[in-house]
Amino acid sequence: MIRLSKPVKLLEWGEGTNTLNQIWTEIGQGRVVSERTKNGLTTLTIQLSKGLEKKNPRDNSIKVAQQGEGLTGRSDSWGEVAMGQLRSVESGGTVVVIEIPAATKVDRRH
Numbered sequence: 001m002i003r004l005s006k007p008v009k010l011l012e013w014g015e016g017t018n019t020l021n022q023i024w025t026e027i028g029q030g031r032v033v034s035e036r037t038k039n040g041l042t043t044l045t046i047q048l049s050k051g052l053e054k055k056n057p058r059d060n061s062i063k064v065a066q067q068g069e070g071l072t073g074r075s076d077s078w079g080e081v082a083m084g085q086l087r088s089v090e091s092g093g094t095v096v097v098i099e100i101p102a103a104t105k106v107d108r109r110h
Helices: none
Strands: 008-013 024-038 041-048 061-067 078-090 095-100
Touching (some): 008 041, 061 095
Antiparallel strands (some): 008 024, 008 061, 024 041, 041 095, 061 078, 078 095
């Protein structure tokens, strides 16, 4: 579940990796500023604290992680909450739009 009140970490599939040597590298941290779901497609707009540091231009797969959402409850570790595609980068790399095609729960409480 994506919790809008928590910060997010964006990770990209490492260049030159495959399913045997899977590497996800961090490309930015920030907060979700808007969320929209229409016809099962969730669109997240994320404001990054620093610019986007994308290193793999061939793959737009993005993993969204949040602190405390790991496999163990009440953990401080970062856990995956969604997988999607990077759709656009705006404002000099500080605002990104991610589309998540799978069913996604969103917690709108603040």
